[in-house]
Amino acid sequence: MTDPHSGSAAPRRRTAFAEGAEQLRAAATTEPGRLRIIGALLALLVVAFGAVTAWQTSERAAAADDVIERSQPLTSDAAAIYVSLADANTAAASGFLAEGQEPPAVRDRYEDDIATAARKLTTAAANSKGSGTASAEIAKLNALLPEYAERIETARTYNRQGLPLGGAYLRNANDLMQTEMLPAAKELYDAEKERLGADYDAAKSYPWAAIALGLLALAALVWAQRRNYRRTNRVFNLGLVTATGTAAAVLLWLLAGHTLAFTALGDSYDHGIRSLNVLNDARISTLQARSNENLTLVARGAVTVPDDGRPNAGQDKYDVDYRARMRELGDGGVDRAGMGTLGEALHHADDETGRAPVEKAMAAVEEWQQRHEAAREADTQGDYEKALDRVIGDDDATGESFDRADKALEEAVEHEQQDFRGAAEDGRGAMTGLPVGAAAVAVLGAAGAVLGIGRRLSEYR
Amino acid sequence: MTRKQRSALRGWGGVATMALACVLTALFTLLPLSRSGPEGPIGTGGPGLGVTRPAAADNCTPESAVRSLRPSKDEGATVKEIKERKDKPNKLIVGVDQNSYRWGYRNPSTGDLEGFDIDLVRAIADALLGDPDAVVYRAVPTNQRVQAIESGQVDMVVRTMTITCERLKEVAFSTAYFETGQQLLVPNDSEIKGYDASLKGKRLCTATGSTAESELERQSFGADVSTKVPNQLDCLVRLQLGEVDAVVTDSALAAGQAAQDPTVKLVGEPFTTEYYGVAMSKESPDLVRRVNQVLVDYRESDWGKAYEKWLADDLKNVDGPPKPKYRED
Known part of the structure; x- marks a missing residue:
């Protein structure tokens, strides 16, 4: 040690320690002294067990609380940002296709999406302090959102004047959305999902320290009673029996409570979160497929996949993208190979009410694909008006199928959200009272141990 | 039957199908030709026979590329075929652009196509079929223009298409109808x-x-x-x-x-010289001659009207339509 004071302090401490040790050694030579030491150790063990249990369970309860009140809402907010951005882009392209004035419903949808994205970004910013990725992506999205909205407005203005420049602006805004904003929104969503996973892990981790201490306290209590029995032939010491009972009760409560919480949280993840993840992915794919379908008609063949040996070279870029999005949704089956996000959602849905909307979405997507083929055929035949009618018209248009798929997926998300909440709250509830209860009961147990030993001690007076 | 025999048979079936397809393709491509009169390139095969016509001119230069077939007032076999065909009879099927403002674009407020190219299409339809509205417009992307003609999807392409030696290997062009750079x-x-x-x-x-x-x-x-x-x-x-x-x-x-x-x-001045032409199939020289005749008349007055209407405001220093140049044959 380099501290100059420690040289003189150390010997004095050693003297005090040696003194204490000598006293203890002296006490250990007599039975009352030994009993005092045993009593103190037992009380200490039981109290420590109670304290560690209270600490570890309250930590897990707090993590479960975080899952329900913080990270899951933040994850679903991030998903909402992602979805509303994609939805805004889809609505902007839809409005563009309508000849003349944009239909008010489409315009409202776009406005709502932009407002939702802006609002959720604000809440996300307030709640994501300290998380590097999340903050960076939020800042990026906050900067890009007004720029995107401005380009859409410019596109609308030119379009109202009947100038093709409007379409070029719309495609430019779409590029901004596809290449910068949606990837940023996805990063944010992934970061929130990661945090949710970490909270889950914290809530589900086994309270090993508390369990070990509980077993140790029980073993010590059993040993003390056995020693007692050997020396006095007395079977029961009320104080020690009480201490043993309470310690056992706390240990059982801890095990049962944690197992229940573990199972319920696991359920909420498997049936809630996992479904929500694939459903959100499916919604994004649906929205993206729809924007690409719209943009195919907005661009009118102006944008093709570059002719440099890439697959699909020379084909309409937006139609190629549409097909890629549809592939993400799957082929309508639940086989591993082509199940896609919709098939996976169906696989994760655990009851009829969960499956019904997913099945509805699958049927709508299948119908959409068939109608899309008809629309594309009309378009490649040069019948633009017919193609337009098949995409945004009133009768049997792809837009109708898309709306149905989107609604069904929204419904499915709501259902899974409830599933998640129910199971997660059960999990959190399983640990209710455990921290306080464990502490109180442990104090009771410690008192029992002290009283029990005191009863024996009094026999030496 | 052993597996080998079966697959052998399937193999022969495939060959037979392909052969049949070849014969059918040849029949369909040659049939119209057999009726195409003295100008028809009888004896040159369609794609089904795998015989390629020699390139328009292997020693093609930008100078020679703009030379087209001499005009003719005669209604050739191709125009007759257009009038009588089962699918879309009496309609000219034309590949156009929907995105080029003032040339060929769809006005979002009316949903109609309009522009300099569209006016020319209407003039051609009027001359060939007696009705400027007898047109089926097909929007073709830039890189699909040649293919649309070769596959017969469209009778012609009027879509700010530059006459080049490269393209002349695959399609025929009318005389130049616009000079640009x-x-x-x-x-x-x-x-x-x-x-x-x-x-x-x-x-x-x-x-x-x-x-x-x-x-x-x-x-x-x-x-x-x-x-x-x-x-x-x-x-x-x-x-x-x-x-x-x-x-x-x-x-x-x-x-x-x-x-x-x-x-x-x-x-600045344009630093290249390019010409737009109407692209048609190499198999229909009668149609090329007919369209060249339409252009002869179009240059007289309608060209100027279209120019005034669509381009004059923004494209100054244009003396008028480029002079037609013809090949010797």
């Missing part, structure tokens, strides 16, 4: 004066795969040419957003851009 489009207060040293350090925008792109690769006067976009109109967006200082495209399309934004203008 690569030019610079800049903001009104720009320091850029044209395709010259004033480009040094400036950011230029071109469409991928365009003539402008290859010309700038040859000589860029120290400009930054890294901005390449899918469509020439995207360049105007980049210019307005301040991402580039000038757009390089042909003057005809640049005029369409300038018409959408009063704060930009064309500067």
Whole structure:
């Protein structure tokens, strides 16, 4: 040690320690002294067990609380940002296709999406302090959102004047959305999902320290009673029996409570979160497929996949993208190979009410694909008006199928959200009272141990 | 039957099917030809026979490329076929652009196609079928123009299509109906004066795969040419957003851009010379001659009207239609 004071302090401490040790050694030579030491150790063990249990369970309860009140809402907010951005882009392209004035419903949808994205970004910013990725992506999205909205407005203005420049602006805004904003929104969503996973892990981790201490306290209590029995032939010491009972009760409560919480949280993840993840992915794919379908008609063949040996070279870029999005949704089956996000959602849905909307979405997507083929055929035949009618018209248009798929997926998300909440709250509830209860009961147990030993001690007076 | 025999049989079935397909293709492509009179290239096979016609001219030059077949007033076999065909009889099927302002574009407020190219299409339909509205318009993307003609999807393409030796290997062109050249489009207060040293350090925008792109690769006067976009109109967006200082495209399309934004203008002289022509199938020389006759008449007065209506505001210094040039044969 380099501290100059420690040289003189150390010997004095050693003297005090040696003194204490000598006293203890002296006490250990007599039975009352030994009993005092045993009593103190037992009380200490039981109290420590109670304290560690209270600490570890309250930590897990707090993590479960975080899952329900913080990270899951933040994850679903991030998903909402992602979805509303994609939805805004889809609505902007839809409005563009309508000849003349944009239909008010489409315009409202776009406005709502932009407002939702802006609002959720604000809440996300307030709640994501300290998380590097999340903050960076939020800042990026906050900067890009007004720029995107401005380009859409410019596109609308030119379009109202009947100038093709409007379409070029719309495609430019779409590029901004596809290449910068949606990837940023996805990063944010992934970061929130990661945090949710970490909270889950914290809530589900086994309270090993508390369990070990509980077993140790029980073993010590059993040993003390056995020693007692050997020396006095007395079977029961009320104080020690009480201490043993309470310690056992706390240990059982801890095990049962944690197992229940573990199972319920696991359920909420498997049936809630996992479904929500694939459903959100499916919604994004649906929205993206729809924007690409719209943009195919907005661009009118102006944008093709570059002719440099890439697959699909020379084909309409937006139609190629549409097909890629549809592939993400799957082929309508639940086989591993082509199940896609919709098939996976169906696989994760655990009851009829969960499956019904997913099945509805699958049927709508299948119908959409068939109608899309008809629309594309009309378009490649040069019948633009017919193609337009098949995409945004009133009768049997792809837009109708898309709306149905989107609604069904929204419904499915709501259902899974409830599933998640129910199971997660059960999990959190399983640990209710455990921290306080464990502490109180442990104090009771410690008192029992002290009283029990005191009863024996009094026999030496 | 053993597996080997079965697969052998299937193999022969495949060959037979292909052979049948070849015969059918040959029949369908040759049948119209057999009725195409003295001008019909009888004996030249369709694609089904795998016989390729010799290139229009192996020693093609930009000078010779613009020479087309002599005009004719006769209604050839192709026009008769158009009048009588089962699918879309009495309608001219034409590939057009929907995105080129002032040339061929769909007016969003009416849903109708309009522009200089569209006026020409109407004149051709009027002359061939007696009705300017007897047209089925098909929007063809730039890189599908040649294929649309070769596959017979369209009777002709009128879509700001430049006559080049490369394209003449696959399609036939009418005489030139418009002269254009690569030019610079800049903001009104720009320091850029044209395709010259004033480009040094400036950011230029071109469409991928365009003539402008290859010309700038040859000589860029120290400009930054890294901005390449899918469509020439995207360049105007980049210019307005301040991402580039000038757009390089042909003057005809640049005029369409300038018409959408009063704060930009064309500067300098065109530094290339290109001609637009009506593209048709190489198998229908009678149609090429007929369209060339329509163009002879069109140049007289309607050309000027269309120019005044669509282009005059933004594309000055045009003396009139290019003079037709014909081949010797």
